[in-house]
Amino acid sequence: DAGVTQSPTHLIKTRGQHVTLRCSPISGHKSVSWYQQVLGQGPQFIFQYYEKEERGRGNFPDRFSARQFPNYSSELNVNALLLGDSALYLCASSPDYEQFFGPGTRLTVL
Amino acid sequence: DQQVKQNSPSLSVQEGRISILNCDYTNSMFDYFLWYKKYPAEGPTFLISISSIKDKNEDGRFTVFLNKSAKHLSLHIVPSQPGDSAVYFCAASDYRGKLIFGQGTELSVKP
Numbered sequence: 331d332a333g334v335t336q337s338p339t340h341l342i343k344t345r346g347q348h349v350t351l352r353c354s355p356i357s358g359h360k361s362v363s364w365y366q367q368v369l370g371q372g373p374q375f376i377f378q379y380y381e382k383e384e385r386g387r388g389n390f391p392d393r394f395s396a397r398q399f400p401n402y403s404s405e406l407n408v409n410a411l412l413l414g415d416s417a418l419y420l421c422a423s424s425p426d427y428e429q430f431f432g433p434g435t436r437l438t439v440l
Numbered sequence: 441d442q443q444v445k446q447n448s449p450s451l452s453v454q455e456g457r458i459s460i461l462n463c464d465y466t467n468s469m470f471d472y473f474l475w476y477k478k479y480p481a482e483g484p485t486f487l488i489s490i491s492s493i494k495d496k497n498e499d500g501r502f503t504v505f506l507n508k509s510a511k512h513l514s515l516h517i518v519p520s521q522p523g524d525s526a527v528y529f530c531a532a533s534d535y536r537g538k539l540i541f542g543q544g545t546e547l548s549v550k551p
Binding site for chain 2: 334352353361363364365371372373374378380385386388406407422424427428429430432433434436
């Protein structure tokens, strides 16, 4: 069975640009969550979506937004990129409490 | 405030011995706890979980213990193998489902 997939794998942007990250959940999972992981820390919760509705939002600025599509895939958008947005962005899908993570998208902001 | 803490950044264990990774939490509303293993440049891999109504859960070489009164959980790996070398994260969840992660403990299992 295919796991959670994310695209792209790596991305380099410059300050002020916009980025869109994509995630496809495990088949049958209706919930998708996004996390940001910077070096030396655990993943930080950004958003959770369930059945296309936002279920939760972490302590991130409004430059971060997301949505979930009818096929349960999801996009994370970040506007006006800052150097501090450089991180590994993880997507997780879940049937219940247990969340299963994709390989992540490594975003570098120059 | 750090609601989930892993106070040991690193742990080194001899192959075949027991590895014990510890995690403390502050929020009594957490009702589900999970351990993940992470290799560099990969996403976290789910290992084992425990509900707050239990105090122990076992899966092969991995056992998680939960002490609710102390707000403490631990992951035991027996016997430890070199392939277990990775960063281990504990995470806690409330009914809303978002995960709060600790900072991680890097486990090194030496042959």
